[in-house]
Amino acid sequence: MATQPSFISKHWWKITGALFVMYSIIEGFLGKVPALPILHETIRNLYFHVTMWFAMIFVLGGSVVYSIRYLSTGSVYDDLRAEHMASAGILLGLLGITTGSVWARFTWGGWWANDPKLNGAAISLLIYLAYVILRSSMDEEQKRARVAAVYNIFAFVLLIVFLMVYPRLNQVDSLHPGNGGNPAFSSYDLDSNMRLVFYPAVAGWIMMGLWIANLSYRIAKLRYDKLMWQSENNLLIEE
Amino acid sequence: MMKYLLSFLFFLVQACFSLLSAGNEVEMATGMRSEGKIYVVVAVLCIVFTGIVLFLVRLERRVNKLEKEKTDL
Numbered sequence: 001m002a003t004q005p006s007f008i009s010k011h012w013w014k015i016t017g018a019l020f021v022m023y024s025i026i027e028g029f030l031g032k033v034p035a036l037p038i039l040h041e042t043i044r045n046l047y048f049h050v051t052m053w054f055a056m057i058f059v060l061g062g063s064v065v066y067s068i069r070y071l072s073t074g075s076v077y078d079d080l081r082a083e084h085m086a087s088a089g090i091l092l093g094l095l096g097i098t099t100g101s102v103w104a105r106f107t108w109g110g111w112w113a114n115d116p117k118l119n120g121a122a123i124s125l126l127i128y129l130a131y132v133i134l135r136s137s138m139d140e141e142q143k144r145a146r147v148a149a150v151y152n153i154f155a156f157v158l159l160i161v162f163l164m165v166y167p168r169l170n171q172v173d174s175l176h177p178g179n180g181g182n183p184a185f186s187s188y189d190l191d192s193n194m195r196l197v198f199y200p201a202v203a204g205w206i207m208m209g210l211w212i213a214n215l216s217y218r219i220a221k222l223r224y225d226k227l228m229w230q231s232e233n234n235l236l237i238e239e
Numbered sequence: 240m241m242k243y244l245l246s247f248l249f250f251l252v253q254a255c256f257s258l259l260s261a262g263n264e265v266e267m268a269t270g271m272r273s274e275g276k277i278y279v280v281v282a283v284l285c286i287v288f289t290g291i292v293l294f295l296v297r298l299e300r301r302v303n304k305l306e307k308e309k310t311d312l
Contacts (some may be wrong), residue, residue, distance in 0.1 A: 018288075029278075029281045219302060222279050
């Protein structure tokens with residue numbers, strides 16, 4: 001089937017990602033989970049909701065890496081990569097916040113709870129939406145890339161603070177396990193059956209997120225190269 | 240390629256069965272899983288996800304083709 005000898009070496013992470021997610025869907029429903037009050041079967045959302053956030057943080061982290069790379073190389077391609085990884089991360093975040101809302105409705109009794117982690121997630125998503133708006137508000141390519149790269153670094157730091165530091169402070173109470181003196185996470189995270197599904201699911205969704213980011217980056221790159229080629233040729237005709 | 244995929248799928252199915260048969264001390268909607276046809280939902284989700292992956296693969300091929308066309312230019 002492989003037309004190129006490098007097919008597996010080129011695409012292994014896409015194949016692995018899809019298979020891991022597929023495995024998490026099958027095993028996520030059919031596997032054994034601990035019986036806990038309130039949660040009941042919704043504990044399986046760990047494989048589908050929590051993974052969105054893990055994947056989002058990873059993909060947005062990748063975006064920051066390219067932003068920093070842009071600041072040192074000045075290459076437009078690094079900026080494009082950062083932009084499209086950020087979009088993929090935002091997509092995962094929006095999925096995370098909507099799935100979390102549904103989960104909260106049936107376990108915490110409301111679509112939205114005044115929970116530090118929920119509010120933190122909402123704020124960080126707004127910060128990233130501002131990143132998209134900031135980009136679209138600037139026409140000059142290098143300036144936009146530079147401002148966006150610096151903003152992206154700030155945005156990621158704030159994301160970490162809002163999602164991982166602030167909800168864990170002892171001063172705040174959080175419904176989320178493992179936050180604000182709420183230690184419940186360990187009671188099911190330590191379940192080895194669930195780990196066997198959860199970690200592959202996280203890895204799978206990270207790879208799916210990277211795949212989506214990669215595809216949209218390559219389309220943007222093609223468009224950019226075409227623009228450059230056109231302007232170069234027009235210049236040649238004029239000269 | 241197909242051989243690779245099939246062997247991996249086989250491994251997954253095997254892993255599922257081995258996990259299912261691992262000690263059932265705490266009962267929890269096990270009846271639903273065996274007679275309640277939850278596997279139908281699993282099958283549907285697998286189809287949905289496969290559809291999304293196939294869409295991505297198609298997109299991948301189209302982008303690949305455009306990239307090739309560009310280098311041939």
